Amino acid sequence: MIETWLAEAGRALQQRYGINLSILYDGYDTGRFVTGLVTTVELSLIAIALSMAIGLAGAFLVGSRHAPLRGAVRAYVQFFRNTPPLVQLYFFYFAVGSVLPSISDGHGGQMPPISSFAWAVISLSLFAGAFNVEIFRAGIEAVPETTVEAAESLGYDRLQIYRHVTLPLALRVSLPALSNNLVNLVKTTSLAYAIGVPELLYATSQIFSEALNVREMMNVLLVSYFLLVGVLVWLMGRWERALRIPGYHP
Numbered sequence: 001m002i003e004t005w006l007a008e009a010g011r012a013l014q015q016r017y018g019i020n021l022s023i024l025y026d027g028y029d030t031g032r033f034v035t036g037l038v039t040t041v042e043l044s045l046i047a048i049a050l051s052m053a054i055g056l057a058g059a060f061l062v063g064s065r066h067a068p069l070r071g072a073v074r075a076y077v078q079f080f081r082n083t084p085p086l087v088q089l090y091f092f093y094f095a096v097g098s099v100l101p102s103i104s105d106g107h108g109g110q111m112p113p114i115s116s117f118a119w120a121v122i123s124l125s126l127f128a129g130a131f132n133v134e135i136f137r138a139g140i141e142a143v144p145e146t147t148v149e150a151a152e153s154l155g156y157d158r159l160q161i162y163r164h165v166t167l168p169l170a171l172r173v174s175l176p177a178l179s180n181n182l183v184n185l186v187k188t189t190s191l192a193y194a195i196g197v198p199e200l201l202y203a204t205s206q207i208f209s210e211a212l213n214v215r216e217m218m219n220v221l222l223v224s225y226f227l228l229v230g231v232l233v234w235l236m237g238r239w240e241r242a243l244r245i246p247g248y249h250p
Contacts, residue, residue, distance in 0.1 A: 006024045006025070007024060007025040008025075009024060010022070010023075010024025010025035011025050019216055020211060020212075020213035020216055021213070021216050021220070022207060022211040022213055023207065023217075023220065026211070029207050029211065032198075032203045032206060032207060033200075033203050033204070033207060033220075035198060035203060036198055036199055036200040036201075036202060036203025036204065037200055037203075037224065039117070039197065039198055039199045039200070039203075040189055040190075040199040040200040040228070041228070043117065043120060043121060043124070043189045043192060043197070043199060044185070044186045044189050044228070044232075046121050046125075047120075047121055047124040047125045047128060047185055047189065048128075048182055048185060048186075050121065050125035050129065051124075051125045051126075051127075051128035051129040051132050051181075051182075051185060052129075052132060052178075053129075054125060054126065054129030054130075054132060054133070055129050055131075055132025055133050055135060055136045056132075056136060056167070058073050058076070058077070058129065058130075058132070058133035058136075058137075059132075059133055059136035059137045059139075059140055059170075060162055061073045062074070062133065062137050063140070063158075073133065076126075076130060076133075077130045077133050077134060079130075080126055080127050080129070080130035081130050081131065081134075085123070085124070085127045085188055085191055086191050086194060088123050088126070088127055089119070089120065089123045089124075089191055089192070089194060089195060090194070090195070091123075092119050092122060092123045093116065093119045093123075093195045097112055097114060097119060100112065100113050100114065101113065116192070116195045116196050116197050117192075117197050119195060120189070120191075120192035120195065120197050124185060124188060124189060124191075124192075127185075127188070128181060128182070128184070128185040128188075131181045132178065132181060135174050135177045135178050135181060136170060136171075136174055136178075138173075138174065138177070139169075139170030139171065139172075139173040139174035140166055140167075140170045142169075142170065142173045143165075143166050143169045143170055143173075147165060147166075147169070148161060148165065148166060151164075151165045171243065172240075172243050172244065172245065175236065175239065175240045175243065176240070178236075179232075179233065179236040179237075179240070182232060182236065183229055183232060183233060186225075186228060186229055186232055187225065187229065190225075193205070200221065200224060200225070201221065204217050204218070204220065204221045
């Protein structure tokens, strides 16, 4: 019922006003757009989860007593913060991917061991994770030293202090900056278009190149990203309010 109404509305817009929203009445275009939207959401969610895990682990290792570990984390952060994300994506897909051995596709052919979607996840997660390391590190440094000393006096080891004392407080301090970085990550997923990942920008470009409705599809693309980022901002705001401790101002 809804699909029929949307198709009729799409045809009416085209006939009366010349607005060609083919994704409303053309099932093939609708399928491609929905697939692109789902791919963008999946890519965003996986990269957000991995980048946060990288940030938490990196922030912990920055405070390690072992200089090589601290140096390795700092080198990682400097590399990914100081190079463009598109260059990083090309580096992983073309430079690293080209030296990996191919595997059989089960039909007598060969295929790369890591798909373009997986390379996009790896590249974007490492890129955003480098910023998350610094965000969480700043949050950890904002935790009062007396709080850590109190935990040590209770017999907590370094990992227990990090998990039960430092991290919960640091997370509250880090959330505003973390929200900004995750919003940037969602927008950066559009770069996956460059290596053939069928995400939102890729699907939209295919549709308007065939249906010749560039103006309409670019507006749809803009609104789609606005809504995706809006949902993320709303969720992060809810999370920040839920974790707020009344009277706690580091």
